[in-house]
Amino acid sequence: MTEREENIYSSYFLYKKDLCENCSECIKACPTHAIRIRRKKNLRFLDKCIGCGECIRVCPTGAMTTASKGIEDLNKDKFNIAIVSPVIYSQFPDIMATDVLAGVEKIGFDLSVDLTHFLELFQFATEEYIKRNKSNDEQTPYISPICPIVIRLITHKFPNLLKNVLPLERPVALFSAEIKENISKEYKVAEEDIELWHITPCPAKIISKKTQFLNEKKYINKSIGVNDIYVELFHEISKIKKKNLDLYCSGKSNVLFSGRSFEWGLSGGEIAGINNDKSIAVSGLKDTIAYLEKIDLGLLKHIDYLELRICPEGCIGGALTAIDKYIAKSAIRRLVNIYGKGRRLSKEKIMKLYDDGYFFTTVDTSEIKDIYGVKQNEPLSLDQLMEIDELVGIIKGRNCGVCGAPDCKTFAEDIVRGKAEFEDCLVPNLKQKVDKKKAENKTE
């Protein structure tokens, strides 16, 4: 069998057939019901995958992984820049952020750059935007544009909430827009010889072509999971200094960082840096969906801003992190204690940038639908609704998943849409039973 047949890709994930034990955990975990296994191990991703990584989390054998090519994809002929997300610092408890940055350069990158200044910039801009646009009843509460999976989820399940997404560019987009030009000048490399890498805990960012949130696609060339480089990075960092934080405990001696920047990876870390007491931070798939449902109902009007993160506890719970989220959380708390919670940037400067339009996205959020290519289902007719309901009643199943759909209702919907066959279900003679019921309905 060729590799092509063995491995199946979605927009974000790679499924390795030889490792799969057919447990169907991934199918049931998928929030958009985007996975099906039809006809013995022939797994398919539907066009509804939002890249959340739940399938990776629940897969007991590791058959479901990211499509990341890893550090081997590093082209030595290029000038490789790694954008380091603050989540990475949390993965190395009691190691200085500067040492982590140095370590990233040791594993093969020509330059590692910290993102945190731009996080602070973004927080300032968000604060200002909310202040100036509070009374816009149509768009409130505003939804944070940070979590790419949330945006995909909204696109797929709540398209009329796209108008609520804060129309500011994400920090990583602001950053990458500038960095190539600046580095090119400073290091005297041609811009086309620079490859920009994003080291990230987020499965939705792994295929950079698909990280097309607003302007990002223009800049990031490659992405890599934190867990892809963790072991190598760990070895390099331990060679660098082997000093622990206590030796640096001189308050804010290091001007490069503020504790706020480390908090970013935690749920609540984004709004912690925004002066607005009518903000809420929600994390985890289930709760995020519950809150979106509420906004969709027209509730939560008294809230100004919602920080939503698909991963539990925020980005430190990302599917591509290397250490447990609670350990990472505790590491962040220590960093915050050491660096303090001050702001590093001057408000006047930022306000000038703001008024110049520096932060605003050039893409209309309502166009995101086309950018992601997340497809909505065709609407069902009343007859189809009744047909599905009747079929579920005949199956009377317990969501066993043998058919390869997440539950009986989805299977019934697949049947009615002509995308599954009666024989896929364990119920014997299902087709005959359905025909019989139909005949009965007619005579009634």
Place this chain on the structure above:
Amino acid sequence: MASFSKCYAIKKNDFIKAGDASIKIKNLLKSTDIDPAIIRRVAVCGYEGEINVAMHGGNGKICIDIGENQITIKIDDDGPGIEDIDLAMKKGFSTATDKWREMGFGAGMGLPNMFKNADKFNIESEKGNGTHITMEFSLKGNI
């Protein structure tokens, strides 16, 4: 005439779950091509009704019926009933306790809001016999 019906239970004093049925109803309607503006009105009415039942009514149920020309929402509870329906329908009137007000409920907008959002609204209630609300939403050949 063909129609599609579903019922969901509402539990007394359960404010975390109150509203869940309306969300399910909303998602059911969203799988069809019914006008989103109508879906929103149905969901808002269902939600207000659910909160009312959980807060004042006791145990109850909410049922949706999707017909070719209209959607019907029925909300029934076995609670104490409403003494003066005209008064209860007034904007701002509420018997909610302070505890509920702290949670953001009890603005006295529940019934008026339902009345406003439904095309037809009927309420029947008497002391000791629970409250029974029927709301209709015209689809005008939308589905």
